[in-house]
Amino acid sequence: MNTIPNAIAEEYRVERFFDLSTDMFLIAGFDGFFRKVNPAFERVMGYTSDELRTMRFTDLLHPDDLADTLRVVQEHGQTGDAVVRYECRFRCKDGSYRWLSFAATPPENGLIYSSCRDITEQKELIERLRRNEERYRQIVETTTEGIISIDDKGRITFVNRRTLEMFGYAQDEMIGQPITNFVQPEEAVREKLHELDMKKTHQNEVCFVRRDGSEFWALNNSSPILNDKGEPIGALGLISDVTEQRRQRLDMQAQNESLLRANRELAVARRNAEESTRLKSEFLATMSHELRTPLNAIIGYTEIQLAGMTGELNEEQTDYQMRTLVNAENLLRLINDVLDLAKIEARRITLTEKPFVVSDVIKSVVYQTKVMSEAKLLLLDYYIDPTLPTSVVGDYLRIKQILVNLVSNAVKFTDAGRVDIRVERVGDKNWELNVTDTGVGIPTHAQEYIFDEFRQVDGTSQRRHGGTGLGLAIVRQLATMMGGSVRVRSRIGEGSTFTINLPLVTEIPSNTEPVSLPAAPNAV
């Protein structure tokens, strides 16, 4: 009798724990039917004990977990281990499943004693973590940038797949190695990598060495890895291969530098050239003035004596004064020619394009050269094409200079006959000035070079006829400046024709009126 109350008392005490526990307890028969569950089990699963007693353990198991669970339970029965632990999903009354972690005794007297805990939330958390990690792993592994993390000693703790591709190493060849093993040492010194503070975020270019010894440049974005307390425990580097960009950048820099250098040199050269041109121009201006001034005085004094203003001259005095005048004028012409050519070549001459009356220029040329031609008893005549506009646009002074040069030449090289100036229209866009003589003519070979400076047909002709040998050079230069050209047609003994072809311009967009020539020096 004593034992019974004790046994009852004992069961009662156990029952109390059974009811109180927040862990779930259940006792199942070997047939699989629930025999007894505690309130915690009822609470979690939503079934009452009575309902459960009509169900089998396997009725509530998730179909996916059924096979595994049965296997574990059966094996347990055979091994006879004290406790077996397994996890499986049970269906609640509301149809949802919950993960339960079981600790069960081996079957004893046809019964299995189990305690279990609801680990659903834990499982979900783990799953969430797993998914997160998977997501991050995917990002890390599929990114086009290499990712390397190092610890506070500079040893590699992680590399992603892209990094391995970049370096050509296997993962285990990199992990644990000092990062410096993979950096080109000289470039590291040059880039002052040792001065970089790994504890700060920074960006730099690093020259890495691949497994095969080749090198590549990478842009490295480095940021510190911090522990819970915010202390740096390593660094994370994102690296991208910038070898090509760097090469292009350096090439461009080099090109820029060489361009800048070339520009500087050009600027210096231009300054020098400008200075030299300025000096040349100044020299020309000075020379032009200095050379002419005394000659002007000589010519002036000679003229007033010849004009009888200083008293009557005898025949010999008159003759000598005439010779002085002619020589002085020749010298002046020579100086003018040399300076003119120099000015043209120094680009100091600018053309003054204005409308002018063609016949005015021709008459003025004839007037100026008539004395010469009459002295040689040559006929000097002109013809102006009536289809040519009365007035054309151009630099009449320079056109006159060209014609005076050509007519003077013609007279000089013609002993008998005539010199003709013909002005003709050539189509709608050009006009031509022809100077034809009946003189000695020019040999074919000489026609090629008579427009060159200091060239006449030959040296003897220069001595015989005088002149500077610059006249035709000036003519060609001026004609070219006007957008025209010069040519010669000649045969020995049959005379020559010099032709200046000029663009025909009749209007300029301005209100300039056609001008008459100012009074020619010898006019009136």
Place this chain on the structure above:
Amino acid sequence: VSSILIIEDNQDLCRIYSRALQKIGHRTAVATTLGEARQHLNEDRFDMLVCDMNLGAERGLDLIRQYRHLLLGGDMITIVVSAEEQYRATCEALGVEWFLSKPVSIMALINLVERFTVPTLVQVK
């Protein structure tokens, strides 16, 4: 008889122009600098100016510009000597109509001067 001011920095040319113009009966004064020229122009009245453009460091154009009221008003005929092409238009705008280049032909100078001073022979412009 006209009164003519010759402005020319070369004394030889001053003498030559002066002699020639006096010889045909005119009264002349010479100035070799702009300062002298201004002095003459402020003290006397001239019918005509013969002015060289290049007076050493000075420019005849400055004088022309200063006395343009006389030129434009027709009170004084001006012959400009040795005007470079680029200054001709400016001279014309200032009332100068007559230009001579160096070497100045004495006969040309005389002819030109007589054009204005002998109205019976040539109509004054």
